[in-house]
Amino acid sequence: MKTLTSAILPQTIRQRPADSYKGTYGRVTLVGGNRNFGGAILMASAAAVYSGAGLVTTITDASNQGSLHARLPEAMFADITAHESVTKLVSGADVVVIGPGLGTDDAALASLRAVLETVRPAQTLVIDGSAITLVAQEHLALPAVPTVFTPHQMEWQRLSGIPIAEQTEARNRAVVDQLHATVVLKSHRTEIYTPTGTYQNPLGTPAQATGGMGDTLAGMVGGFLAQFDNADDAVLAAVYSHSAIAEELAQNQYVVLPHQIIDVLPTFMKHHQAH
Numbered sequence: 001m002k003t004l005t006s007a008i009l010p011q012t013i014r015q016r017p018a019d020s021y022k023g024t025y026g027r028v029t030l031v032g033g034n035r036n037f038g039g040a041i042l043m044a045s046a047a048a049v050y051s052g053a054g055l056v057t058t059i060t061d062a063s064n065q066g067s068l069h070a071r072l073p074e075a076m077f078a079d080i081t082a083h084e085s086v087t088k089l090v091s092g093a094d095v096v097v098i099g100p101g102l103g104t105d106d107a108a109l110a111s112l113r114a115v116l117e118t119v120r121p122a123q124t125l126v127i128d129g130s131a132i133t134l135v136a137q138e139h140l141a142l143p144a145v146p147t148v149f150t151p152h153q154m155e156w157q158r159l160s161g162i163p164i165a166e167q168t169e170a171r172n173r174a175v176v177d178q179l180h181a182t183v184v185l186k187s188h189r190t191e192i193y194t195p196t197g198t199y200q201n202p203l204g205t206p207a208q209a210t211g212g213m214g215d216t217l218a219g220m221v222g223g224f225l226a227q228f229d230n231a232d233d234a235v236l237a238a239v240y241s242h243s244a245i246a247e248e249l250a251q252n253q254y255v256v257l258p259h260q261i262i263d264v265l266p267t268f269m270k271h272h273q274a275h
Helices: 008-012 038-050 062-071 083-091 106-118 129-138 153-160 169-179 213-227 231-250 258-271
Strands: 027-031 055-060 076-079 095-098 124-128 147-150 182-185 191-193 198-200
Touching (some): 027 083, 038 062, 038 213, 038 258, 062 076, 106 129, 124 129, 129 147, 129 153, 129 213, 147 213, 153 169, 169 182, 169 191, 213 258, 231 258
Parallel strands (some): 027 055, 124 147, 147 182
Antiparallel strands (some): 182 191, 191 198
């Protein structure tokens, strides 16, 4: 297992070319946030915007529209129950992130099925949170598209069948290869299983142990994938950036809040871009 270093940042985060526009930096569509968990999709959406994605659309419960526009006027909104527009917005994205705050009820399952049936090989799919649980519980067939799962250890147990205590590198790798996906296994020292290698993130702090941290990472992964050509590097750089910012903030704070990571992200990326 290779150890991630800060070298992944300038290797991935490019200087923006002068002749560019929002389409240059990708379209991200995020799906999630039921009536009870709107904050999750808000944080994921903000992370995608603040990481530099060119165009972000948030498909969520209508009750979250006011909060979304107040917190994040840069994102477009669509009602998760408007199935035709959902299909259209998912089809038009470069990256689709599904799961933050989605829940596990019948409506959530219907939304997840719609996304899985709509995405195509030219797109990248990021599956997070309760969407992972639904894939595992319902034994859903995964589309033949580049896919990134971002589970914590219990979600990975559900998806892989490997109990937390037995989640070794070798056992995890075998299941990842069967899934034909990238897996970001979130823990004290997050492990990233890409199609070509296995990496450990040496950074992280207990100050990150607060709600919304994983939603923020999922949005960052979506934003980085939309912009940067090498998908493996994009995932690795997003994971490393998330923890590196948190460690900096934790030097002066007992707890680091997800929205603080988001707010710092554009400055952090500027400081660590390729020169």
